[in-house]
Amino acid sequence: MNYLRRRFSSSDIQKDLEDEDSKQQNFGNAASNFFGFGAGKKVVEEMSSMRTKFKGPSPSAPNSPSRGNLANITGNISGGVTNMTKGLFSKPGYNKDKCKCLLIVDDQHTDWSKYFRGKKVLGDYDVRLEQAEFREISLSSYSEGGCVVDIHSHRSGSKVAKSFKPDFVLIRQHPVDVNENWKSVILGLYYAGVPSVNSLEAVYSMLDKPWVFAHLAQIQKNLGKEQFPLIEQTFFPNHREMTAPAKFPVIVKIGNASNGAGKVKIDNSYDFQDVTSVIAVTNCYSTTEPYYDSKYDIHIQKIGNNYKAYMRKSISGNWKANIGSAMLEQISVNEIWKLWVDEVSQLFGGLDICAVQGIQAKDGRQYIIEAKGSSMTLLGESQEDDRRLIADLVLQKMQLSCKQSSTSKSLSSGGMQPAATSRNTPQAGNSARQVPNGQAMGGTAKIDGGPPNMVGGPGGPVPAPRPQPQVSPRATSSMPIPQPQQSNRPQPQQVNNINANMSLADKTEAVIRDLQEEDTMSNLKKTFAGIFGDM
Incomplete structure (x- = not known):
């Protein structure tokens, strides 16, 4: 004790x-x-x-x-x-003075920093990586000053705020999803001209699934239903236009949700009326398509020049294979699937990252359901390899974009003076080329009874091949040989000193008139000196 x-x-x-x-x-x-x-x-x-x-x-x-x-x-x-x-x-993992900023829009389940650690562009520029979700991003865009992005996020219980100017963007999150619409962020990035993978034009074009489906229908018209078996679909802009289909069951898709959300299987007309009343509350468009009892889902993806295909079969018995338990298996890509994804990759100016979703029905037929862009879901055990492929593709595109940007900046900063010089050069050249024409015009001028201009030759004065008036031999022999006078030829500096307010046509006419007057007076003096020199 x-x-x-x-x-x-x-x-x-x-x-x-x-x-x-x-x-x-x-x-x-x-x-x-x-x-x-x-x-x-x-x-x-x-x-x-x-x-x-x-x-x-x-x-x-x-x-x-x-x-x-x-x-x-x-x-x-x-x-x-x-x-x-x-x-x-702690020190940042990049050189602040020589770095290019890469913004990746994705959730926090994937850490993209490890795929870009130690990577460089333009030889010795480090890659500064910033990752955030759409809800954490606010930005200000300027047509000539680029884009300033602010990130307000919570990491390990503490609030983190950053501000930077992105040089390149990778979109890995759906801009439009359930109760979320981040189209304004895409507009801001495109307004500032920020390059991205996929291109921001393609990302914006794929915001609405009916718009993408319409382009898939155009591919089917070009290739035919056998080569591109797109599923039949009906679009309704609002609930008032919805009419019950002739056959059931059908799949009703509401709005632009992803990953199985907003999809309902309808077995009869009474259920169809019920879902119509629900759509009236949501104020969204909707689509309907026939339901096919499927063996498994097909997922074909393309990242750069790499192709992969997966088969996904539901184990839990749900008609949505991505809900509940499912068996996933990577399979080989056949030629018809490669054709599908190649045609989709050419949409909207080109898609570097895309995927095609389809089903294998129990009747033996295959149907294309939809297409996705850079925000597609990665499947299987090869997700790490797929992310490395995406990182390599981004670095390749970023290298090309930064090189083009640096070239355009160098031209805009140092190319203005040569452009002005090149604009002045043709004017001086045209004026110089006009001088012989003016001399020729002045050289052919004569007075009645007077000789034309004499040109010096190796054998003495040679008359021009034109009928000459009769002149005494004495006057002809005493006629001096005119020498080409360099002072009468106007220099480019003289042409440039003409009044700047005059137009180009006025300047040219004034130069020609002055040359004609000078050459005419000179020829008159020479002619009278030759005729009346001994009198």
Whole structure:
């Protein structure tokens, strides 16, 4: 009894706490010496606050904690200090001065950072990866300034806020789903011209399933029902237009939900009326298609140039193979399935990531149900390989996009002056080419009874091959040989000094007129000097 009284006395506990205080003080001094005064002070303050939280009031005899509880308290304090110092002194995994930002829109079940760790683009630019869901994203877009994305998320119980400008985007989440419509985010990214996989034009075009189904119907018209067996479907814009089909059962799809949501199997006209009243409340469009008793579902996917096919069969007996228990098996891709997914990959300007969903009916026929884009679900044990294929495809597209962007920026910054020079060059060249025409026009001018221009030749003055007036031999022999005067040829600088307010046609006409007047006066002087020089 005396042993227990001494064991649980408050004085022993207080002594243990004093020992802990001295240990923490020594740790604080060491932290200050190691991290510096400011950072060490933060560590000590955080440690003290956490210790006060766990310490509480001075314990009394019967309720005092044991040494094991003190060890737990010390461990919690040490763990908190370790986490805090890690957050204070951790460095980002990329170079802030030379990096390209990649935004991946996906849920938190997939960590995409491990697929892009250590990757580079443009030779030595690091890839800065930011991952978020649509509900965590807010943005501002500028037609000439790009896009600024803000992320407000919760990670490990703490709120995280980030702001950045994405250089590339990967969309792996459905923009439109049950009670969610993030079309505004797609519009903002496209407004700023941010490149992505798939392209934002394709992502926007695939927001509504009836729009995609209409394009599938066009493929069926081109290939035929045998090559592209698309299931029959009826579209109703609202509940007022809905009429009961001739045959039952049918599948009613409400709105644009994914992963089996919003789909109802209707066996008779009474159930059809009931679901019509439900659609009236939702204010959504709907589609109906015949129900086929299927053996299994078919999933054909294409990532870049890689093809895969899966067979999924329900074990739980649900008509939706993706609900409940199912057996999944990867199978080989035959030529007809490859044709299906190749035709779909050409829609909306090209889909780098796409999938075709179909069923194998018990009557032996196959039917295409729908097509999906970059937000398709990855199946099977090869999901890791598929994510690596997607990462490689994104890096390839990102490399090409960043290279084109850098080239366009260099042209826009340094290509304006050469463009202006090239615009001025043809004007000067045209003016220079007009000079001989002006001289020719001035050289053919003559006075009645006077000779034309004389050109110098190796044998002396040679008259032009034109009828000449009769001139005395003495006057002809004394006629001087005109030399080509370089001063009469206008230089490009003279042409450029003409009034800038004049149009190009006016400038050209003025130059030609001046040249004609100068050449005419010069020829007149030479002609009179040759005729009347000896008189």
